[in-house]
Amino acid sequence: MKQITPKETHTYLQSHPEAVFIDCRSEIEYLFVGHPVGAIHIAWQDGPDWDVNPDFLGHARKAASVNRPVVLICRSGRRSADAGRYLEKHGFPEVYNVAHGFEGDMDEQRHRSTRNGWRFDGLPWEQT
Template sequence: MKNLEPKEAYAYLQSHPEAVFVDCRSEIEYLFVGHPAGAIHIAWQDSPDWDVNPDFLGHTRIAASVNRPVVLICRSGRRSADAGRYLEKHGFPEVYNVAHGFEGDMDAHRHRNTVNGWRFDGLPWEQT
């Protein structure tokens, strides 16, 4: 799995329209915090128990069909890295993780979106 900085991931997605962009955060994060434009939602973990989603692999296989690259994003890049390793373990040949995720690392005041990440870099996002 290759880690891409947010701007690199955006450029990759623009130059590889066959790639599947998966936001693997919880449903609440996806809906209420916002999400990258064009990303589909397949939760890696979700409330109330925060266990690994037993349907994650199957839903990702459907979305990616045959040998399409998968680009994963979460809040900070940690869950998406775990999800990416899981996909590689289950035969996905080309997986990318968006380093720093959608909201980025926390700053000295424990705030996000101020240091790095998809939104910090001004990349397209939406809230539905």
Template sequence: MQHLTPKQAFELLQSKPEAVFIDVRSEMEYLFVGHPEGSILIPWVDAPDWEINPHFVSHVKTAASINRPVVLICRSGRRSIDAGEALEKAGLKEVYNVLHGFEGDLNEQHHRNLTNGWRHDNLPWGQT
């Protein structure tokens, strides 16, 4: 798995339009916090049980079809590492993790979006 900053991930997605951009956060985070433009939601863990999605790998394989790069993003870049490792274990070859995720790392006051991350870098995002 390769790790990219949000800006590097955005550039990769622009240069490889065949890439699949997957947001692995929960549905509530995706809908209420916002999400990167062009991303699709396939949660790694989700409500109500907050357990690993047993269909995650198969859903990603369906979305990515054959040999398409897969770019993963979560809130801070941690869940997406676990999800990426599962995808690599299942045989996917070109998996990328977005470092710092959508909201970035916590700052000294325990707030996100202030030091790094997709939103902090002013990359395209929205709420639906």
């Protein structure tokens, strides 16, 4: 799995329209925090118990079909890295993880989107 920055991700997605961009955060994060424009939502883990989504693999296979590249994003890049390793283990040939994720690393005040990440870099996102 290749780690790419949010800006590299945006460039990659523009030049590879066949790629599938999956936001694997919880439904609450996806809906209320916002998400990258063009990302589809397939939760890796979700509440109330935060177990791994038993349908994640099936939904990812359906979204990516056969050989489409998959780009994963979460809040900070950690959950998406776990999800990416899982997809690779199950035969996905080309998986990318967005380093620093959508909200990025925490600063000294424990706030996100102040150091790095998709939103920090000013990349297109929306809130539904």
